[in-house]
Amino acid sequence: MSTTRDGLLTAAAAAFDRDGYVRATIDDVCDRAGVTKGALYGHFSSKKALAVAVLDRQAREWAETRDRLQRANRGPLQVLVDLGYAVNQDRAVVQRLLFQAPISDDVAERQVGQWTATVRDLLRSAAFQGELRPGVDVDACADAVVAALVGVHLMSLAVEDPAGVARQLSGVWRTWLPTIARPEVYAALRVTPPRRRV
Template sequence: MTIHDVPTTRDELLAAAAEVFDRDGYARATIDEVCDRAGVTKGALYGHFSSKKALALAVLERQAREWARIRERLQRVHRSPLQVLVDFGYAVNRDRAVVQRLLFQAPLCDDAAQHHVARWTATVLDLLRHAENRGELRAGVDLAGCADGVVSALVGVHLMAMAVDVPDDAVAEVWRTWLPGVAKPPVYAALRIAPR
């Protein structure tokens, strides 16, 4: 174990906060519960975060960094940017619980949701540009419009999951509906649409 593998108090607070926000939601989560779960004092928490809102925003930022690492890993595994996009969509969907509780239900969400949705859209747009450069897309595809559409569909899956039981293949349905219209037929035929 290296020094970089040892979790810091900040790491432990973020992990504890993610669990508490996931379980209780932002409004019901308490600083006391986060501190108890992390095994630290309130003073230690406030040494890192000025408020519960700052803590929640840091949890969201931590998740965004994790998704960036997942994207990088997927890009090393797959040659096709569209396959990266498909698998990235599943990764985001799999880790959606805390994001749902913080971005789409919490009172802090307006600015945070706008910021994070814009980041997701930029990620999708970047992958679509790579796919276009590799010749994977049909001619004349509106990349910005597609990026907005994909993110809207995936956010829709998140929002639906807060209200009703969403089938396990809801993300696969997004891909089955959307990809044939933008990917060249041989490219679409070679994609794995189901989760790994």
């Protein structure tokens, strides 16, 4: 990725996070990135294209986080829990773009589909490794877990309480994991946030 493009994405994420999609301006993004409008339009055709690229970059970063967690030899269910907390740490700009911005109609479905595919893949790995109870419907479980996690993020838009979001995520894991994980696997899981950023 070019340095200019990466700088524009970083500047755009900061602008969308601070001002939201509607109020953030191309001028502000250019000022933050230290580039001209011509440079921005050389990489992105519109503000919407810039916002979609910010979401795509965030999705790639979460995929890299998942890979790091898996390389640390964590089981699939622990990776799922820790990835949920990692997504929470970076949620603000994603929430503003997916759930508050006019771009949500044609982008949110793709993003949520990617999240569901990731959760489904981790649950399938958990089933293969014997972490799940027999008979767990992985597809239905993936849909339900993503719905619960999206619900937590939507609730956090209404209540400005970052610590509360972590408590709600912990509640999701404490509710769902005992119903799908083998008891001995659940007993070994940490369902609270990691001590340091993943």
